[in-house]
Amino acid sequence: MTTTAHPAQHATVFDDHRRTGLINRKTVMWVFLGSECMFFGSLIATYMSLRGRSLNPPYPGAEFSFDIPFTTVSATVLLISSLAMVLAVAAIQRGDIRGTRIWLLATCGLGMLFLGGQFYEFTTFFVAEGLGIDTNIFGSSFYVLTGFHGAHVTVGVLWLLSLVILSFRGKLSQSSSLDVEIAGLYWHFVDIVWIVIFVLVYLLAPHGGGH
Amino acid sequence: MTVNVGQLGHAVAAKPTGLWSWLTTVDHKRIGILYGVTAFIFFLIGGIEALLVRMQLFVPGATVLTPDQYNQLFTMHGTTMVFLAIMPLNAAFLNYFVPLMIGARDVAFPRLNAFSYWVFLFGGLLMNLSFVIGGAPDFGWFGYAPLTERQFSPELRADFWAIGLQVLGIASLAASFNFIVTIINMRAPGMTLMRMPPFVWMQFVTQWLLALALPPIAVALILLIFDRHFSTNFYLSEWGGDPILWQHLFWIFGHPEVYILILPAFGMVSDILPTFARKPLFGYTFVVYSGIAIGFLGFIVWAHHMFATGMGPVADSAFAIATMLIAIPTGVKIFNWIGTLWLGQTAYKTPALFAVAFIAMFIIGGLSGVMHASPPADLQQTDSYFIVAHFHYVLFGGAIFGITAGAYYWLPKILGRMLNERLGQIHFWLMLIGFNLTFFPMHFVGLNGMPRRTYTYPAGFGWELMNQLETIGAFIIAISFLFFIYNVLVSMRSGAIAGNNPWGAGTLEWSIPSPPPVYNFATLPVVRSLYPLWDGPNDSRLTTPAASTTPEEAHVHLPNPSYWPLVTAFGVTLAGAGIIFGFVLTGIGILILLAGAYSWALEPAS
């Protein structure tokens, strides 16, 4: 009889040698993202079920419209950030710490540009149209859905910045490429969610309101 | 703290003691014990709440409680039993036994595991804090909007409920991620998926249900919190919102939740029956696949809780048919259990008695469940005591009987000593009689029109006798658990020594000493079948596991203790509590959370 727990192998609970060949931390990220699908699915379903049910102005499509060209640009910015993220992962995997740093910072920068665009859009709606989160059901569901997405982008930016700081402390190396890869999984997921929101909320607008 | 190589032998051999060692533990067995003890205390609290409710209903027109107290108590009884008793009791067995059953030394993320427990504890305390600060939630355990909105619940009650559930949800989510990965990746050599004990399989399905069903209720609660604190109107129809939206989001979680509560008990019974019938589980593959089928179907039936909202004939029919479909995989399991007992030389020890009673009681609950799967029948039964009877047969007759069977079966492994068989049998018969006396008459008063959640009732409807029997039964259940507590307290000191495998069971957790050493397995077992310990005397490693190799020789590394999970959990809870007590606390909570999370991430794990 043989045993895999050979003394030389250091059979700890942390070595990712396991049955499926999957790495624990990567597996857990995928499970977490599955759970997040249900989270954004519920938020998006809420938005869609309350669509066009505002009882008082401002109605989207009537009093005001989405600035589709503007949001298209900001959505593109977010999509390009995914490319930068891919390049960051590629850089760390070949041990190029400087390249990793550059592409991580580029990803963060593009993410912050997107967040800036969202902030600009929110203030425009609020100042120009008087659309607050409590003005009507459109305002409530719009701000909560896009706000929670924005919060996810913010967490992603903080995460990537933390990795950059770690890299300056010399704690990021080719062997820790998994750290960057997992952050990347999260980042791509958040981007994909935005594509769905962009299509359902912006491109399918205007959807009027009132009865 | 890092354990260097020089300290390693010491770290493995010595069992840490003292309060600090419990606060910083990352050992799945200790976390399991923490879950079990905490959940059992909450179970007793939920039981006392039920007794008070039953005292109020003992005679017509009673004034044992005020209507307000009554509303708080039935709400907290339901909330406590579901979220603070049954779920964490299942988590206790999950934590303690799943790693042992799959032949692992710990879970995939030991510190995340500790974090789950602390968040659960703080969430439970926060929820119950409401009793002393302005009153507990009083709108029923499913918190229907708009009862939870500001105009109907102006005090803090709904905030305690919403934030408490949100915090508890974080605990369950973290645990589900952890155990999904543990079961996928941490199995011992040869432990293929189809050699996993049924308990592991049912917990695996349960953890998926948690991971996918908790987000919808998280969203439902977020919308409620926004309604209450940021003046949105998601659930207020006069402002364009929709109270039915709450019901959808709640029950998209709520129906899978039923299986989250019951599937682990299915698993326990599927492990216990073969041991006492002295033969393998009948149709193991069917048990596994029907469990998975139940998990899938559980996501497409939620609106059977909403027939009374008037969804129209198409939706009603679709959800009715889907609901009735679930009876098929559930029925398959019942035949599997009966087939296991069939022609077996069953030794009716206490665990077996509870397991067999589980089958019988669960069948009754299942049958009444199929009855109100039919919308016309449901419209008669909804919001009546018939429903109360149904879900207590499923959740008490099912989940609690199963968990009690599990407790009598596995406590010898945890305590190292056998429980007293005589006291166990007294517990069993009292509980079986008390349970049926409490809940069977509820079918009749329900069909006779007695509404659930009613504060009191007038004399002359023919409900008096039934209600008196129910109250007497409830007290018999309470007495039966006194025997259990006494049994555990006495047996843990003076019970017969359990040894590795007192029941002659076939699964891996019985191959190691009772209680198991900190490192579980000195050498990882190699598994060749569903019941490795029944493979015969040739497999010497499994029968005497620690004989040849000491843990030091095998270089077993144990994860370091850490207090960061506790700190981070406190930050999470404080951030939530800030929504109730003022946003300054939320800020402080987030800072603690960030400090905890960063320290955790940078702390060496082993």
Ligand SMILES: [Cu+2]
């Ligand atoms: Cu249901």
